[in-house]
Amino acid sequence: MFRKPQIELRASPHVHAPQDVVSIMRNVVLAILPIEAWFIWQFGLSAILLLAVVLAACLLSERLVAWARGQSSPLGDYSAVITAMLLVLTVPPSLPLWMGAVAGVVAIGLGKAFFGGLGYNVFNPALVGRAFVQAAFPVSVNTWPPAMFEGRFSSLMPSTLAAPFTHPADISAWGLKVAADAYSGATPLALQKFQSQQVPLLELFAGSHAAYVTGPPALLILVCGLYLALRRMLDWRIPLSVMAAAAALSGALWLYKPEAYPDPLFVLTSGGLMLGAWFMATDMVGSPVTRTGAIIFGLLIGVITVIIRLFGGMTEGVMYAILLGNAATPLIEFYTQPKTFGARHARRGGKGGAS
Amino acid sequence: MGIFSIISGRTFRHGIHPPQHKAATAGKPIRRLDFPPRLIVHLNQFIGRPARPIVRKGQEVVRGEPIAEPAGFVSVPLYAPATGVVRDIKLMPTARGPRAQAIIIDVHEASTQQVLYSTPPNNLAEMSREELVAAIQRAGLTGLGGAAFPTHVKYAQPPDDETQVDTLVVNGAECEPYLTADHRVMLEEPQDIVTGIEIALRACGAKRAIIGIEDNKRDAYEVLKEHVKDHPEIEVALVEAKYPQGAEKMLIKALLGREIAPGALPRSVGVVVSNVGTLAQMGRLVPRGEGLIERVVTVAGEGVKRPGNYRVPIGTPARFVLREAGFEGAHAEIIFGGPMMGNDVASLDTPVTMGVSGILVRDDKALPRTEKRIWPCIKCARCVEACPMYLNPSMLGQLAQAGQYEVMEERYNLLSCFECGCCAYVCPSNIPLVQLFRVAKAINSEKGD
Numbered sequence: 007m008f009r010k011p012q013i014e015l016r017a018s019p020h021v022h023a024p025q026d027v028v029s030i031m032r033n034v035v036l037a038i039l040p041i042e043a044w045f046i047w048q049f050g051l052s053a054i055l056l057l058a059v060v061l062a063a064c065l066l067s068e069r070l071v072a073w074a075r076g077q078s079s080p081l082g083d084y085s086a087v088i089t090a091m092l093l094v095l096t097v098p099p100s101l102p103l104w105m106g107a108v109a110g111v112v113a114i115g116l117g118k119a120f121f122g123g124l125g126y127n128v129f130n131p132a133l134v135g136r137a138f139v140q141a142a143f144p145v146s147v148n149t150w151p152p153a154m155f156e157g158r159f160s161s162l163m164p165s166t167l168a169a170p171f172t173h174p175a176d177i178s179a180w181g182l183k184v185a186a187d188a189y190s191g192a193t194p195l196a197l198q199k200f201q202s203q204q205v206p207l208l209e210l211f212a213g214s215h216a217a218y219v220t221g222p223p224a225l226l227i228l229v230c231g232l233y234l235a236l237r238r239m240l241d242w243r244i245p246l247s248v249m250a251a252a253a254a255l256s257g258a259l260w261l262y263k264p265e266a267y268p269d270p271l272f273v274l275t276s277g278g279l280m281l282g283a284w285f286m287a288t289d290m291v292g293s294p295v296t297r298t299g300a301i302i303f304g305l306l307i308g309v310i311t312v313i314i315r316l317f318g319g320m321t322e323g324v325m326y327a328i329l330l331g332n333a334a335t336p337l338i339e340f341y342t343q344p345k346t347f348g349a350r351h352a353r354r355g356g357k358g359g360a361s
Numbered sequence: 362m363g364i365f366s367i368i369s370g371r372t373f374r375h376g377i378h379p380p381q382h383k384a385a386t387a388g389k390p391i392r393r394l395d396f397p398p399r400l401i402v403h404l405n406q407f408i409g410r411p412a413r414p415i416v417r418k419g420q421e422v423v424r425g426e427p428i429a430e431p432a433g434f435v436s437v438p439l440y441a442p443a444t445g446v447v448r449d450i451k452l453m454p455t456a457r458g459p460r461a462q463a464i465i466i467d468v469h470e471a472s473t474q475q476v477l478y479s480t481p482p483n484n485l486a487e488m489s490r491e492e493l494v495a496a497i498q499r500a501g502l503t504g505l506g507g508a509a510f511p512t513h514v515k516y517a518q519p520p521d522d523e524t525q526v527d528t529l530v531v532n533g534a535e536c537e538p539y540l541t542a543d544h545r546v547m548l549e550e551p552q553d554i555v556t557g558i559e560i561a562l563r564a565c566g567a568k569r570a571i572i573g574i575e576d577n578k579r580d581a582y583e584v585l586k587e588h589v590k591d592h593p594e595i596e597v598a599l600v601e602a603k604y605p606q607g608a609e610k611m612l613i614k615a616l617l618g619r620e621i622a623p624g625a626l627p628r629s630v631g632v633v634v635s636n637v638g639t640l641a642q643m644g645r646l647v648p649r650g651e652g653l654i655e656r657v658v659t660v661a662g663e664g665v666k667r668p669g670n671y672r673v674p675i676g677t678p679a680r681f682v683l684r685e686a687g688f689e690g691a692h693a694e695i696i697f698g699g700p701m702m703g704n705d706v707a708s709l710d711t712p713v714t715m716g717v718s719g720i721l722v723r724d725d726k727a728l729p730r731t732e733k734r735i736w737p738c739i740k741c742a743r744c745v746e747a748c749p750m751y752l753n754p755s756m757l758g759q760l761a762q763a764g765q766y767e768v769m770e771e772r773y774n775l776l777s778c779f780e781c782g783c784c785a786y787v788c789p790s791n792i793p794l795v796q797l798f799r800v801a802k803a804i805n806s807e808k809g810d
């Protein structure tokens with residue numbers, strides 16, 4: 007006879023797919039890294055510092071909240087890293103560091119912890135942080151520095167080190183001085199909306215022209231997003247329906263009055279639409295779990311974005327569109343519950359259903 | 362997904378593709394296991410009313426002799442799996458948890474494999490439907506795929522129901538990872554299966570039979586195809602190898618495109634389903650007038666040195682089977698059934714019953730050191746896209762954690778969940794969804810009583 011073995015008792019299923027939350031989050035971080043690298047390459051030292059400060063603010067807030075709740079470790083911190091990385095990409099790199107810190111703390115504290123932490127946050131935390139600084143510091147958030155300027159890796163932008171709670175120096179004069187090209191500080195969206203001046207599409211798509219760089223190029227985001235979609239860590243239905251709705255609505259308007267409205271390709275490639283569609287609307291926690299729901303959610307965001315952009319007082323609407331989408335998610339889910347297997351046939355009383 | 366399934370479309374929606382781990386045993390012919398010194402034959406090893414013992418303590422029984430009689434229509438008789446002496450009739454541990462009454466037989470050392478008791482019917486060819494149903498009950502047949510529901514009950518025409526069964530679906534899917542017992546039966550006993558199908562067709566009144574085999578078992582498909590050449594009423598079909606293809610509802614959907622309403626039986630769409638293993642036994646036992654005394658069990662997993670398929674007398678304790686298969690572990694998890702739906706047994710003395718299609722042993726190396734950390738639901742939707750019943754396990758899980766068991770049942774169709782485990786398998790947050798649903802169902806049914 008053999009030794010008396012120690013028998014384990016577990017509940018079925020006894021096997022599990024290899025992916026877990028941590029590996030998914032790690033892949034999302036990986037997918038955002040190239041975009042982050044681009045951001046640093048374009049804007050240099052100030053961008054590095056801003057990223058570092060926002061990361062630190064997010065991670066520290068996350069730890070603090072976990073500690074206050076008596077939890078051991080917050081999700082290997084990946085989720086806070088994602089929030090920080092996305093947050094940085096939505097603000098100009100000339101943002102004073104202290105405002106970056108405020109944005110990070112608000113994102114985690116108000117956007118996430120307030121609702122109960124990971125999994126319970128109704129809104130995308132990065133966007134909550136971003137919306138807060140947009141309201142609090144509109145000038146700093148809406149003025150973009152020139153990209154690719156000489157000496158960006160040896161000197162800081164004049165606003166970066168602004169002391170907390172002071173108004174930072176206006177960067178326009180400095181911008182004009184260092185910019186290699188015509189520079190206005192306005193975003194392509196603002197140029198189009200208020201001055202009817204359209205930035206060439208290729209510039210937006212590939213992000214090659216320093217004067218117009220106000221966000222990651224659409225192409226790069228597309229590639230990084232596709233990586234996640236192919237690894238099934240991102241629901242492709244969401245970005246696709248955001249883009250489809252935005253293109254359809256703006257396309258119709260453009261056909262109706264081409265001189266007043268931008269063409270759909272411009273709408274798709276400018277501003278934060280790409281980043282929002284691929285990396286922020288797709289945040290799993292805030293988007294519906296049902297397939298139909300995901301499509302409705304995407305379409306809703308696309309439509310609202312275009313409406314805000316073309317008819318609202320602001321130049322960019324993606325952020326608010328996604329926040330609204332987040333708020334509508336429970337409702338969308340409620341109305342798109344999957345139909346249980348066989349329920350279609352239930353009315354026949356379960357009899358004689360031979361097809 | 363096999364190319365074939367894409368073209369033929371014979372599959373169901375959702376489901377998962379876990380690693381199959383079938384190679385270790387699929388090529389191993391069925392080996393007969395010796396008799397253990399002692400057999401434990403539980404009276405309640407099938408669904409329905411437990412059988413009533415008809416032997417006394419100390420009575421001699423021969424292999425194949427009836428030892429318990431059915432306690433009604435939804436019940437079957439039991440037969441002595443080996444020649445020996447009834448040592449006792451008492452409570453013994455079962456795989457499903459609580460102890461239950463069992464007939465314990467001390468096996469004679471000289472017990473032979475020959476079946477010494479039978480009552481062959483003299484008019485099998487002329488038997489009426491009712492007589493065949495009775496003959497199938499006499500053979501003690503239950504669903505050997507795991508459900509262990511008495512086969513004859515499914516075949517009989519309920520008096521209050523005019524729905525005619527038109528198709529017998531023969532389940533050769535065997536979608537659980539590791540298990541290859543049905544695969545081996547299809548390869549080694551195709552003639553018994555065909556004979557069984559002919560009897561079953563007459564008993565249930567169906568005009569045709571369809572054998573559904575997952576497309577990872579093409580050899581079995583070819584063998585059966587060859588054997589049904591002269592039987593135009595029997596079709597052999599490949600279905601996609603995907604879990605849980607072997608679930609009744611999924612297999613019927615894949616083969617016939619019919620969807621069974623929640624709470625309804627296959628009969629409601631004109632179908633009865635039987636497992637290939639059950640039909641092989643039927644084809645062998647009914648013509649000879651014998652009763653079910655053994656079954657084929659896949660023994661596999663990292664914890665056994667000689668994985669394979671064994672013909673095991675009903676009532677053989679796991680300890681005996683595992684020793685034959687080379688289990689020497691000190692720390693192990695022992696699963697009766699497959700890794701997706703099987704359940705762990707606490708004692709090595711737990712006997713093999715009719716419904717046990719496999720014994721899996723995971724030892725130290727395969728067992729995770731620590732319990733996996735459970736994260737909150739991140740609404741990733743993986744479970745929603747895996748659930749073959751189109752439920753919303755994410756929502757069900759959140760409701761369960763909030764204790765809202767009634768809402769789960771009333772609004773989110775908890776009762777349609779058959780605990781296949783797809784949702785828990787894919788959940789990246791390691792939420793024990795199936796466990797939560799089991800608890801919810803138990804609490805609801807207690808409240809309902």
Ligand code: SF4
Nearest residue numbers: 748778780781782784
């Ligand atoms: S266990 Fe239930 S809820 Fe989960 S996938 Fe299977 S049927 Fe759906």
Ligand code: SF4
Nearest residue numbers: 738739741742744788
């Ligand atoms: S798989 Fe798990 S984490 Fe994902 S939605 Fe379902 S329950 Fe939530």
